[in-house]
Amino acid sequence: MSRIVNCLKLKKELPGLDLPPYPGDMGTRIWQEISKEAWQNWMDVQTRLVNENRLNLADSRARKYLKEQMQKYLFEDGDVEAQGYVAG
Template identity: 80%
Template sequence: MSRMVQCIKLKKEAEGLDYPPYPGEIGTRIWQSISREAWQQWVDIQTRLVNENRLNLADARARKYLKEQMEQFLFEDRDVEAQGFVPPSA
């Protein structure tokens, strides 16, 4: 049976993640209060941020930037998107 969480991003009860997706305290916080659906939304945005900004994940500054964007998206209800990204038309 799936674990349910009260997702603070989607503002509804939804299926939770199986384990903390990020190390440390923030990973625990995500696991406790972010749904699988909201996490997948973040993963998609993160992929675009890395690609559009040509981020090198070996660079500590790039990882810090992504972590800040992740926290803003998941916990501060901010819209985060890559500069110049145009969603494909349906």
Template identity: 80%
Template structure:
């Protein structure tokens, strides 16, 4: 049986992650209150942020920036998107 969480991003109960997807306290917080669906949404946004901003993940500033964006997206209901990103037209 799948684990469910009250997802703070989706504002509803949904299937939870199988394990903390991020190290430390933040990973535990995500595991406890973010659904698989919301995490997948974040991963898509994160990919666009890395690509559009040409982030070098070997750079600690880039990793810090991504962590801040992740927290805004998942917990503060902020609209986080890469500058200049235009979604594909349907």
């Protein structure tokens, strides 16, 4: 039986993640407040951000940028998308 969370991003009760998907306090908060569906949506956006912006994840600035975008997307209802991306 999966746990149900009141998903902050999608604003409804949905199955939650099995484990925190990110280290530290941020990961705990995601695990408590974000559904599997919303996390998967973020993973798709993150992939586009990395590809479109040619981010090097070995670069601490790229990781910091992605963390900021993740925070904005999941918790601040921010509109985060790769520049020039058009949903097809």
